[in-house]
Amino acid sequence: MSRNLLKGQCLCGAVKITVRDPAGWVGVCHCDMCKRWSGAVFSSFPAKDVTVAGAVETYQSSPTSTRSFCPKCGSHLYMQDAGEPNYDMMPGLFDATRDWPLTSEIYTDHALCWAHLAGPHKRATQNEYEAEYPSPMGDKP
Numbered sequence: 659m660s661r662n663l664l665k666g667q668c669l670c671g672a673v674k675i676t677v678r679d680p681a682g683w684v685g686v687c688h689c690d691m692c693k694r695w696s697g698a699v700f701s702s703f704p705a706k707d708v709t710v711a712g713a714v715e716t717y718q719s720s721p722t723s724t725r726s727f728c729p730k731c732g733s734h735l736y737m738q739d740a741g742e743p744n745y746d747m748m749p750g751l752f753d754a755t756r757d758w759p760l761t762s763e764i765y766t767d768h769a770l771c772w773a774h775l776a777g778p779h780k781r782a783t784q785n786e787y788e789a790e791y792p793s794p795m796g797d798k799p
């Protein structure tokens with residue numbers, strides 16, 4: 659059985675990433691931490707089978723999460739939660755993600771005034787999202 663491969667890289671090309679059987683969709687987050695990480699709107703897709711080639715720096719952004727980036731150009735690569743095998747991959751690293759649909763948007767009540775995204779995807783405010791997925795950090799996204 660042939661597996662679908664997605665290949666991408668950071669801005670300078672020092673980090674190359676391959677994802678096997680990618681999700682095929684993107685979700686976004688507007689929480690304060692993700693806005694600081696991304697500069698506006700954090701977008702990602704989940705991946706389990708990931709190969710990373712090249713030097714990567716990791717920042718412990720919370721007691722439960724790390725965020726990884728290229729130490730040469732600073733490109734954001736992925737986020738991981740402690741004890742989870744999944745990566746939250748940055749779709750902008752992969753040309754093939756350009757046509758992937760947006761399926762979810764969380765912390766919509768924290769969105770920058772110009773960053774409201776149109777479309778038929780699922781949406782949740784901080785309270786709605788945390789009612790379903792309680793934050794281990796309390797009320798600090």
